[in-house]
Amino acid sequence: MALFELLAGNPGAFTALLGTFGLLVGSFLNVVIHRLPIMMEREWRRDCASMLAPDAPPAAEERYNLAVPRSCCPRCGGAIGAFDNIPVLSWLMLRGRCRHCGAPIAARYPIIEAIAGIMGAVVAWRFGFGVAALLAASLSWSLLALAAIDYDTMLLPDSITLPLLWLGLLANLFGVCVPLATAVIGAMAGYLALWLIFWGFKLLSGKEGMGYGDVKLLAALGAWLGWQQLPSIILVSAAVGSVVGLGLIALKSHDRTKPIPFGPYLAAAGWICLIWGDELSGLIAGGGGGL
Numbered sequence: 001m002a003l004f005e006l007l008a009g010n011p012g013a014f015t016a017l018l019g020t021f022g023l024l025v026g027s028f029l030n031v032v033i034h035r036l037p038i039m040m041e042r043e044w045r046r047d048c049a050s051m052l053a054p055d056a057p058p059a060a061e062e063r064y065n066l067a068v069p070r071s072c073c074p075r076c077g078g079a080i081g082a083f084d085n086i087p088v089l090s091w092l093m094l095r096g097r098c099r100h101c102g103a104p105i106a107a108r109y110p111i112i113e114a115i116a117g118i119m120g121a122v123v124a125w126r127f128g129f130g131v132a133a134l135l136a137a138s139l140s141w142s143l144l145a146l147a148a149i150d151y152d153t154m155l156l157p158d159s160i161t162l163p164l165l166w167l168g169l170l171a172n173l174f175g176v177c178v179p180l181a182t183a184v185i186g187a188m189a190g191y192l193a194l195w196l197i198f199w200g201f202k203l204l205s206g207k208e209g210m211g212y213g214d215v216k217l218l219a220a221l222g223a224w225l226g227w228q229q230l231p232s233i234i235l236v237s238a239a240v241g242s243v244v245g246l247g248l249i250a251l252k253s254h255d256r257t258k259p260i261p262f263g264p265y266l267a268a269a270g271w272i273c274l275i276w277g278d279e280l281s282g283l284i285a286g287g288g289g290g291l
Contacts, residue, residue, distance in 0.1 A: 008129045015124040018137060022120025023087035025141050026113030033112070033148045035066055036157055076101035087113040112148060116141055119271070126275050135171045136274060139164065139224055143267040146217065150263030156213025161220055168223030178226035190222030190230055191215055214262050221270040229273045232280045237262070237269035 007014040042064065049059065063069070071080045078100030084090045091110040098105060119140040127133035142164050150156050165187060172183035194215040201209035222230055245260045273280060 004129075011125070011128060014129045014133075015121050018124035018133065019117045019121030022137065022141070023113050023117040025120070026116030026144075027085060027087045029116055029141060029145045029148075030109050030112050031066055031071065032145050033152070035064070036145075036159070037149060037153045037155055039065060040155070040157060040159075073098040073100060073103060075103040087117070108148075112144065116144055119144065122275060132176050135167075135176055138167070139274065140271055143271050147264040147267040150213070150261040150267075154211070154259065154261050156211065156217055156263050158213075158216070161213060161216040165216065165220035165223050168220055171224070172226075177224055178228075182226035182228070183223050186222030186225060186227040186230060187219045188222070189227045191219035193230065193234065194218050210262050214266060217263060217266055217270075221266070221273075225270070225273055225277060228281060229277045232273050232277060232284055233266070233269045235284065236272060236280070237265040240268065241265035 007017065042061070046058065049056070071085070072078060073080070076098065078098060081099075084094065084099055088110045091105060091107075094105070096105050096107065097103065120137050123136045123140055124133050127136050142160055146156055146160055149160075168177075169180070169183055169187065172178055172180050177183070178186070194210065198208065198210055198212070198215060201207070218230070218233065221233055225233070241260070241262055244265070248260070
């Protein structure tokens with residue numbers, strides 16, 4: 001009880017605590033981002049094999065999930081010890097290289113950890129001590145994982161988007177972010193909005209402009225933030241995605257024949273609206289006249 005009273009009465013302490021915890025979560029997110037797509041691919045292969053040869057015994061596979069095997073260097077196989085797994089600090093102390101073989105360690109690992117920590121701190125500052133901040137942090141870290149996975153693989157796993165949708169509805173059953181009716185309408189409207197865009201683009205061009213993962217992600221954001229935030233989310237994500245996409249093409253760092261994942265921009269816009277949604281909605285509704 002004393003700890004709760006300290007955190008409730010000291011916003012700085014709660015911000016520091018949730019930011020530090022976010023660093024630890026970021027370390028786990030690195031595992032999720034790397035391993036979850038591999039787990040999905042293995043599951044697809046098993047399903048295909050069972051359909052093509054239903055009577056054949058399943059092929060033997062080494063256990064592979066978010067906990068097993070232990071994290072190791074992909075080059076030398078050296079196990080990553082506890083002191084080498086301290087968020088951000090270990091990477092800096094090792095100067096971005098494996099302790100065992102000196103192979104470079106990608107900077108994206110500490111970057112993900114730092115972003116998760118910053119997200120936790122910002123959420124604590126925005127929502128204050130309480131359940132709302134913890135739920136908002138869970139949403140934030142889930143969006144970070146989804147953005148990174150989609151950037152790498154063009155996938156938005158159902159194992160994250162669908163629980164996120166139901167968690168948003170559950171949270172708003174108690175009015176954590178918006179009233180339940182607003183959340184339900186937001187989930188339906190979010191799904192329907194991108195579903196219509198998906199099929200409209202496909203009918204006009206014969207191509208798929210986005211995946212169903214994007215549709216489910218916007219539905220989840222609608223369940224969390226309500227239908228009123230959907231215009232802001234769509235506008236911000238489309239604007240940022242267009243600017244970045246055109247910039248990559250102009251710099252010739254992206255093949256224009258290859259699709260650009262929309263999930264990272266949708267996730268970023270959702271998080272921005274989680275933190276500054278009311279201000280953005282007012283700005284959009286007023287056409288920026290107050291600035």
